[in-house]
Amino acid sequence: MNATAETVTKSDAAVFDVERIRADFPILAERAHGQPLAYLDNAATSQKPQAVIDAVNHYYRHQNANVHRGVHLLSERATEVYEGARDRVRDFINARSSREVVFVRGTTEGINLVAHSLGRGFRKGDEVVISHMEHHSNIVPWQQLRDQLGIVLKVAPINQAGELDMEAFEALLGERTKLVSVTHVSNALGTINPVRRIIELAHGRDIPVLLDGAQAVPHAGVDVQALDCEFYVFSGHKMFAPTGIGVLYGKEALLERMPPFQGGGEMIKMVTFDRTVYAELPHKFEAGTPNIAGAAGLGAAVAYLNAVGMDRIAAYEHQLLTYGTEQLQQVPGARIIGTARDKAAVLSVVLDGVHAHDIGTIVDRKGVAVRSGHHCAMPVMQFFKVAATARASLAFYNTRDELDRFCDALRYAREVLV
Ligand SMILES: Cc1ncc(COP(=O)(O)O)c(C=O)c1O
Known part of the structure; x- marks a missing residue:
């Protein structure tokens, strides 16, 4: 059942x-x-769960078309499924608006999006603070930025229990810190980080915070407004939804100021050879045909989790x-x-x-x-x-x-x- x-x-x-x-x-x-x-x-x-399998199956049997472009019935259905999933995710993580919910391939792509978009504005000597317990997807994008721009990567240490050393973490925050990017829950150790305190300390210095929620969202309720983090990323496939779909939550004002990550269809309002006017949020960050079936599955997974x-x-x-x-x-x-x-x-x-x-x-x-x-x-x-x-x-x-x-x-x- x-x-x-x-x-x-x-x-x-x-x-x-x-x-x-x-x-x-x-x-x-x-x-x-x-x-x-x-x-x-x-x-x-x-x-x-069967509900997710059914949603993907139903999508391909009855709703499949490209989103946002067509006026025909199937395109309307596909768009409804896709945007409906976004609204469900918005409610699930308590985002203020669906404009703050960007569909990505998964956590890895979400972090890369922030590194390539927000990070493009970083300058030589600017700092990003991560922790010693990060997944490679929250290490490598920042190292790449270090190699490209000369930013400094600072790593907050952990103790023998696998807990973040909060004193050392605080000491790493400084004038040049442009972002704190840490995991909510460690995939290797299971540690739940004191993310509220991390955010409080960072905000005390006007530093934005990205949380890698890949291992948190499937296991406990997450409220991005209560957390007050600037970014929160997670993967559908770890929360009982299909692979190839995930979410970058970002505060609207910040996302508005950030340049697009990739260019192409879907993310534009108007294109001439001289210039392009980008689409509104969240589409500005969703270049190309998205994973519509994945979104259908994600929407069903969210409904299932809410029911349990x-x-x-x-x-x-x-x-x-x-x-x-x-x-x-x-x-x-x-x-x-x-x-x-x-x-x-x-x-x-x-x-x-x-x-x-x-x-x-x-x-x-x-x-x-x-x-x-x-x-x-x-x-x-x-x-x-x-x-x-x-x-x-x-x-x-x-x-x-x-x-x-x-x-x-x-x-x-x-x-x-x-
Ligand atoms: C904490 C954490 N961050 C990021 C990732 C990367 O997720 P994905 O491969 O879905 O992009 C994982 C996957 O294991 C993870 O556990």
């Missing part, structure tokens, strides 16, 4: 019926190597995290990398005497999908002096039983490899 406002009501808030949720995700019924699939790789990408309830999702995942942490602590030789006090449901593990890649392979044979590697956060691995970790990252359709199976598989890996 699909979760809708009718089927999941506030009255069952106390009992999180995970089996009912699981029934909404057809792929969870797959078997892996003859075992029931335990999908614990949600930080990499999430699975899709972000507060309930956050509470349930927190229970899973607590349980998984306790169980992992009892696995001989296992050590959790990332023990922040405020943590999302990410369990990055190293096992004495066993390489993370071997863990991944052995665990996979038991039907458990986890990710082994650096998780696109090599500086985090360097800080903890590990080559890689095996990471279980949870979603609200995961169960205690799946965590038990992960722990059993780790025990088995130790038995056969050490």
Whole structure:
């Protein structure tokens, strides 16, 4: 059964019926190597509920056309779906206006957009502050800007728990700081950063803040007005929507002042060979034919998440995290990398005497999908002096039983490899 406002009501808030949720995700019924699939790789990408699959299917069967251009019926339908999804996202993150919701390919493109647009105005010696726990997508674009423009990249350190050192962070903010760009939740460690405090400190010095929300939006309610950040970016595919669609939220006044990222169709009002007048927000930043089917899926994912309830999702995942942490602590030789006090449901593990890649392979044979590697956060691995970790990252359709199976598989890996 699909979760809708009718089927999941506030009255069952106390009992999180995970089996009912699981029934909404057809792929969870797959078997892996003859075992029931335990999908614990949600930080990499999430699975899709039937409602999202149906929305994409429906789009191609009944609504497919290009947006904004045609007056014919299908074009109107496609535009309605696309702009309707934008309005849903606006409400979901509580943006003031749909003009502040720019569709992009994903978090990576959202950060690159800001780096190439806002960043184009930076000068040699200007500074961008990031943290040691960033995903590569919030490191490399700024390094590229450093190489092109001579800006300085400052990196706020973390401690052994994987928490941001807030004193050191504050000390990095200065006259030349043009932007603070940090992750809301770390994909490699699960750390939830104190983003309100980060924003308060930055705003105290008139510094704009970009938050990478890729790992936050799927797991807890996000309110961009309450946060008061200048930019917030996230990926559809990590929040139960298709790949190739994501969101850059930006404060309207700032977006208005920023030059377009890419040029082409869709982002113009008028073109002659002499000059171009750009389209209004948010279209100014959406050059070319967009991912309309992806937007249809994203709109459906947002409706689905609203029906389940972000507060309930956050509470349930927190229970899973607590349980998984306790169980992992009892696995001989296992050590959790990332023990922040405020943590999302990410369990990055190293096992004495066993390489993370071997863990991944052995665990996979038991039907458990986890990710082994650096998780696109090599500086985090360097800080903890590990080559890689095996990471279980949870979603609200995961169960205690799946965590038990992960722990059993780790025990088995130790038995056969050490
Ligand atoms: C914290 C964080 N930022 C950015 C990204 C990049 O997201 P995408 O590949 O969807 O652009 C990821 C993906 O794992 C992530 O976890």
